[in-house]
Amino acid sequence: MSATATRARGATARTLPAKRVRWADELFAWALRLCVGVAMLFLAALLVYVVVRGWPRLDGDLVTAYTSVIRPETAGARAAIIGTVWVIGFVALFCLPTGVLAAIYLEEYADRERWWNRLLELNIANLAAVPSIVFGILGLGFVARMLGLGFTVITASIVLSLLVLPIVIIAAREAIRAVPGSIREASYGLGATKWQTIWRQVLPAAVPGIATGSILALSRAAGEAAPLLLLGGLSFISFDPDGLFSRYTVLPIQIFGWISQSREEFQTLASAGIVVMLIVILAMNSTAIFIRNRYQNRR
Template sequence: MAVLSTPRSAVQLAGQGRPLKEHLFRLMLLASLLIALGVLAVLLVYVVNRGWPRLDARLWENFPSIRRPDSSGVLSGITGTVWVVGLTALFALPTGVLAAVYLEEYADKTKWYNRLIELNISNLAAVPSIVYGILGLGIISRTMGLGPSVLTGALTLTLLVLPIVIIASREAIKAVPPSIREGSLALGATQWQTIWRQVLPASVPGIATGSILALSRAIGEAAPFMLLGAATLVRFNPDGLDSSFSVLPVQIYYLIAQSRPEFHVIAAAAIVILLAILLLMNSVAIWLRNRYQKRW
């Protein structure tokens, strides 16, 4: 009779008896992952190689131009993206975090309207972005009379990312152990003091990570702005909330639709800029999570 000296040997013997189907399933999962990563790597290499000749200061210092592709850039698209995403963060993050605090700490789960709110938030997170574009065009732009302005784009993107921010913030708040709350309340703190001084500081890494990932999705959206009337060729930067604007994904779409190959090179270089911004935001999210995450 064999004696298992360590738990590891027991795991090894258990692994030897795994059926063939399980090994095949693992191989299929690994093959799917390698295929996806391979396709992504090929696309990245192609885009970087195609846009490399225009990855210089002309790209982010000059405005777009149809007549002179050699000096054309995407400055207005970059500036418009910063404006819209910055306002979206200003609108969506406080609202989403406060909504998550209410749903997790104050809402009565037995009330039908609280359950309805939670159901709608979960459903809205899966709605395609084009639907939010239609909503922004019909209500924010036309009914509210804001027109195709920076504020309209920011409010539309706020509706798009708000459910994601709420869900991510709720998960981060839910991850805080109940003992933290119970200990704070036992020492005489009120519920709001417990939330403000104990729960929220402990959930900041998860909230920040989810919020940055939600904004990363917003920064790459083009469909809502196409409906909202974001101009494809803008030779000026936004100067206020009521100003016309363009964003980087819309300008990339416009450049790719041109027939001259010079514009395709500019579009590839602009895609590299957009990917660099997304990678930077995701890197910040990962750093925040690893730097401030607590192990309970």
């Protein structure tokens, strides 16, 4: 009886911690659900507030008319929308090829025992955490003044490219690193060179991750306002930017300018502008999800 009782007590002692662990897991899972629910509730409330506030100005004039400081009832964000397209288009042109090529070098060619490669990786990680206003100060002192490019589209594009370049590099490196090594070995076994393996096997397999990270980085650039406040984005623009060396404004700066006005009509106009910017960013994020799912289905 004594041995039987001892075994029963041992089994009970082993069962209780397992029950406590399961109870703790359930509690943690419900806490996570609660946090997500609260975040989604606040987000939905913010979206509803912005849409309701800006609904009277969600019309054709918002995207076809130029801004005005006298008649907010008919003012629009045409120059800001076109300026955003110009700036983000050149950000993509400058940043994406550079970021992907840098990721290929660091993952496929760089010798991690070399001090300069370790220094490069350290700098990329540090630049990803630098506040955006610091890039604005750098752009003002070096790009706009020392290089003489002024407060133009190309200045804004270069500075925003530097801002999101570490994000593109890190996302592309993770996507390339996630490609199984067996794909590379099979390609080498068939006689392919290193570059042929990267170009025809590794990069197609890494496209979903690269595209997702790149478009999310561009979405961040599209929503940045702090660096452009120092780079001429706050200018009153009543014309379409037409080139790299044209003056410009972008949607975040235009919304900031409207909110700064005291008249109620400008507050309504700013809310409508926020809705337009959210639609643009959501469209970019949806494109990233579509590209990722399409390439994942092909694999």
